[in-house]
Amino acid sequence: MNLKELSQHLGLSPTTVSRALNGYPEVNERTRQRVLEAAERHNYSPNSGAKRLAEGRVMTIGHVLPVSNEHEMVNPVFADFIAGAGKRYAEEGYDLLLTVVRDEDEVATYRDLAKRRAVDGVLLHGPKVNDRRIELMKELNLPFVVHGRSSVVGEDYNWVDVNNRRAFERAAGLLLDLGHTRIAFINGLADMDFASRRLAGMRDALASRGIEVCDDLVRHAEMSENYGYSSMREFLEMPEPPTAVLVSSIIPAIGARRALSDAGLSMADDVSVLIHDDDLSYFRNEGDIPTYTAVRSSVRDAGHMSAEMLLQTIANPDKEPQHVLLEAELTIGQSTGPAPAMRRFLKQG
Amino acid sequence: MNLKELSQHLGLSPTTVSRALNGYPEVNERTRQRVLEAAERHNYSPNSGAKRLAEGRVMTIGHVLPVSNEHEMVNPVFADFIAGAGKRYAEEGYDLLLTVVRDEDEVATYRDLAKRRAVDGVLLHGPKVNDRRIELMKELNLPFVVHGRSSVVGEDYNWVDVNNRRAFERAAGLLLDLGHTRIAFINGLADMDFASRRLAGMRDALASRGIEVCDDLVRHAEMSENYGYSSMREFLEMPEPPTAVLVSSIIPAIGARRALSDAGLSMADDVSVLIHDDDLSYFRNEGDIPTYTAVRSSVRDAGHMSAEMLLQTIANPDKEPQHVLLEAELTIGQSTGPAPAMRRFLKQG
DNA sequence: TGGCGCATCCAAAGCGCTTTGGCAGGACAC
DNA sequence: GTGTCCTGCCAAAGCGCTTTGGATGCGCCA
Numbered sequence: 001m002n003l004k005e006l007s008q009h010l011g012l013s014p015t016t017v018s019r020a021l022n023g024y025p026e027v028n029e030r031t032r033q034r035v036l037e038a039a040e041r042h043n044y045s046p047n048s049g050a051k052r053l054a055e056g057r058v059m060t061i062g063h064v065l066p067v068s069n070e071h072e073m074v075n076p077v078f079a080d081f082i083a084g085a086g087k088r089y090a091e092e093g094y095d096l097l098l099t100v101v102r103d104e105d106e107v108a109t110y111r112d113l114a115k116r117r118a119v120d121g122v123l124l125h126g127p128k129v130n131d132r133r134i135e136l137m138k139e140l141n142l143p144f145v146v147h148g149r150s151s152v153v154g155e156d157y158n159w160v161d162v163n164n165r166r167a168f169e170r171a172a173g174l175l176l177d178l179g180h181t182r183i184a185f186i187n188g189l190a191d192m193d194f195a196s197r198r199l200a201g202m203r204d205a206l207a208s209r210g211i212e213v214c215d216d217l218v219r220h221a222e223m224s225e226n227y228g229y230s231s232m233r234e235f236l237e238m239p240e241p242p243t244a245v246l247v248s249s250i251i252p253a254i255g256a257r258r259a260l261s262d263a264g265l266s267m268a269d270d271v272s273v274l275i276h277d278d279d280l281s282y283f284r285n286e287g288d289i290p291t292y293t294a295v296r297s298s299v300r301d302a303g304h305m306s307a308e309m310l311l312q313t314i315a316n317p318d319k320e321p322q323h324v325l326l327e328a329e330l331t332i333g334q335s336t337g338p339a340p341a342m343r344r345f346l347k348q349g
Numbered sequence: 350m351n352l353k354e355l356s357q358h359l360g361l362s363p364t365t366v367s368r369a370l371n372g373y374p375e376v377n378e379r380t381r382q383r384v385l386e387a388a389e390r391h392n393y394s395p396n397s398g399a400k401r402l403a404e405g406r407v408m409t410i411g412h413v414l415p416v417s418n419e420h421e422m423v424n425p426v427f428a429d430f431i432a433g434a435g436k437r438y439a440e441e442g443y444d445l446l447l448t449v450v451r452d453e454d455e456v457a458t459y460r461d462l463a464k465r466r467a468v469d470g471v472l473l474h475g476p477k478v479n480d481r482r483i484e485l486m487k488e489l490n491l492p493f494v495v496h497g498r499s500s501v502v503g504e505d506y507n508w509v510d511v512n513n514r515r516a517f518e519r520a521a522g523l524l525l526d527l528g529h530t531r532i533a534f535i536n537g538l539a540d541m542d543f544a545s546r547r548l549a550g551m552r553d554a555l556a557s558r559g560i561e562v563c564d565d566l567v568r569h570a571e572m573s574e575n576y577g578y579s580s581m582r583e584f585l586e587m588p589e590p591p592t593a594v595l596v597s598s599i600i601p602a603i604g605a606r607r608a609l610s611d612a613g614l615s616m617a618d619d620v621s622v623l624i625h626d627d628d629l630s631y632f633r634n635e636g637d638i639p640t641y642t643a644v645r646s647s648v649r650d651a652g653h654m655s656a657e658m659l660l661q662t663i664a665n666p667d668k669e670p671q672h673v674l675l676e677a678e679l680t681i682g683q684s685t686g687p688a689p690a691m692r693r694f695l696k697q698g
Numbered sequence: 699t700g701g702c703g704c705a706t707c708c709a710a711a712g713c714g715c716t717t718t719g720g721c722a723g724g725a726c727a728c
Numbered sequence: 729g730t731g732t733c734c735t736g737c738c739a740a741a742g743c744g745c746t747t748t749g750g751a752t753g754c755g756c757c758a
Contacts, residue, residue: 001464002743002744003744004744004745012707012708013709014709014744014746015707015709015710015746016706016707016708018746018747019707019746019747022746026705026706027705027707028705028706028707031706031707043464044464045461045464046465046745046746047743048401049402049744050713050743050744051398051744052397052398052401052713052745053398053401053402053715053746054712054744054745054746054747055713055745055746058397058398065431065432065435067432067436072432072630072649073631075428075631076425076428076629076631078428079425079428080423082423082447083414083416083423083449085449086447086448087450090448090450095446095467096446096447097445097447098431098447099439099445100432100434100435100438100445101439102436111392112394115393115394116394116395116396117396118397118444224630225631225633226636258606258640261606281421281422282422282572282574283573283600284573284574284575291607351713351714352715353714361737362739363716363738364716364717364737364739365738367716367717368716368737375735375737376737377735380736395715395716396715398714398715399713399715400714400715401715402713402714402715402716402742402743402744402745403714403715404716404743
């Protein structure tokens with residue numbers, strides 16, 4: 001069933017039927033009802049291809065999911081972000097186009113999406129410290145929102161980000177308050193913007209107490225469970241292991257926990273662990289007292305807000321770039337406790 | 350730059366340019382080269398909307414991601430499956446359309462995709478024991494592949510599935526061989542087809558030794574970390590706790606492990622844990638000796654194969670329904686050991 | 699009564715591509 | 729020299745929608 005057939009059924013012109021369906025005023029209200037009802041009855045929806053062609057916009061948002069070739073990993077954080085964003089798209093009648101590509105093809109993919117007119121805008125994930133994609137989007141004249149920021153990029157652009165620096169400054173501050181001075185950090189890939197901000201936050205906190213970050217205690221990699229495990233293991237094998245560890249995601253934290261338990265140690269008592277918690281739906285850090293002490297910020301909410309911002313940008317392209325800076329909340333869980341020295345001090349006091 | 354402009358640049362008709370670009374034979378090879386080069390130089394790609402309209406197919410595959418309203422969860426397993434499938438789509442020039450919807454809107458979404466002609470085919474995730482979507486797809490005349498199967502559905506259809514029954518029969522068999530008789534099962538949602546098959550497999554194994562599955566020891570829910578935690582906790586609080594536990598995913602297994610360590614117990618020594626391992630990229634169960642004893646089958650590979658099957662079905666709609674039944678491999682890790690009775694027996698022997 | 703304005707509808711063009719159905723011209727056979 | 733076939737190109741229709749630019753007819757006012 002297409003427009004033409006439907007309009008013939010109704011004894012109306014395609015023009016009128018189209019206007020009736022799209023809510024234009026120049027059609028009698030009774031006719032509109034008839035049309036609406038007939039469309040419903042005949043199960044009619046406008047053909048997507050024809051609509052895109054005629055309207056010149058495609059009602060589609062692009063997300064590109066780069067899959068690194070060697071390890072072929074796709075971050076579960078992504079799933080929650082997509083869920084948050086995708087729900088918003090659906091509400092507004094937008095489709096979500098997901099392109100899975102090898103790392104090195106990512107730029108070509110954005111170019112392709114733009115020139116094929118396959119999307120009205122894109123959402124950029126996981127920006128690097130210096131991310132060329134931002135410049136690329138401007139060149140391609142594609143509306144976009146970045147989830148995160150890119151420190152080095154000069155121009156202004158839309159973004160939604162967590163205040164990573166502040167969050168990790170506070171996180172490290174708490175550990176310092178507990179008497180920890182030898183603090184490790186299991187962080188994300190070094191060229192990721194969030195990772196560099198978090199490290200800066202930690203550095204700030206330590207610096208304010210006159211402590212320098214020890215390079216041996218800072219790890220950078222894709223944040224898998226195994227990465228958390230092996231990092232913690234290596235820490236424990238050091239002559240002078242850290243007494244506290246920051247972890248950039250709950251997933252490596254699970255691995256870190258495994259390493260501790262393999263070594264017969266436990267969180268809080270032996271080593272304090274403080275994580276960034278994206279509030280992943282399958283890994284809720286909750287309960288009377290949450291398992292992990294954490295700086296938390298829901299990645300699903302971030303997805304939702306990013307989507308909202310993008311849709312607004314598309315609707316109103318001349319709008320000034322928007323920014324949302326989310327503050328993470330620091331909640332105390334079961335994974336942190338006083339440093340050994342502090343513990344002795346408390347006892348004797 | 351569109352076809353018309355490009356053809357004017359070249360002093361050719363749009364027809365010839367189109368044919369040259371699409372590899373039709375009735376164009377001189379030298380002309381084709383000229384066209385190809387000009388297209389490249391002017392950065393031309395056919396407009397997606399126009400192409401869909403003219404061709405009558407949209408080069409797009411649909412995936413629907415239902416998000417249950419109450420708990421808003423999206424399974425990380427999904428991310429890996431998508432990665433496997435999406436890569437295959439991209440290779441064949443297909444786009445992936447992802448729709449995030451509330452559970453109750455799922456059927457309406459498929460209908461909508463079909464009547465808008467937004468997709469050439471769909472991939473169905475997480476089939477229930479009796480899944481109405483299969484009938485729906487036939488009604489809508491949409492090519493489809495099911496990742497998993499639906500036991501009750503009579504008609505034939507395309508599917509890619511793991512031999513869940515066999516896998517869990519073997520898994521339970523191993524535990525029995527180790528002397529366990531009181532075996533629990535932390536399974537997926539009861540109405541999921543995979544969950545019912547796995548339970549059946551376990552039941553078969555126990556039955557062959559004259560043991561009946563104890564209902565109190567079987568849990569069904571969405572497979573989050575917390576679910577694994579609380580289930581294991583409840584098991585441990587029983588007057589007669591199980592000595593071994595099957596877990597349908599590595600994620601609840603992580604929770605189960607946490608419950609054990611909270612109780613000062615450990616896997617293998619105190620309670621044997623045997624999981625189904627989807628080989629998630631962020632949760633690789635590997636190492637010299639893997640952490641978990643597991644029946645393993647890569648969900649990413651399943652995604653890849655499902656995509657392949659769907660593309661073939663679209664290319665050749667009259668083909669007989671295809672089936673792929675994957676066998677999981679059973680690998681021994683650190684999480685299983687002999688039952689207490691067996692342990693005593695071994696000692697005294 | 700004539701004219702104006704408004705409400706309601708429609709014909710046709712246009713979006714950018716593919717595809718059908720030629721058409722010219724050269725090669726070749728007879 | 730005529731007819732046939734093949735190569736290489738093109739004009740035009742058509743995909744299903746939106747949108748421009750009228751048309752028609754009616755009520756209403758002067």
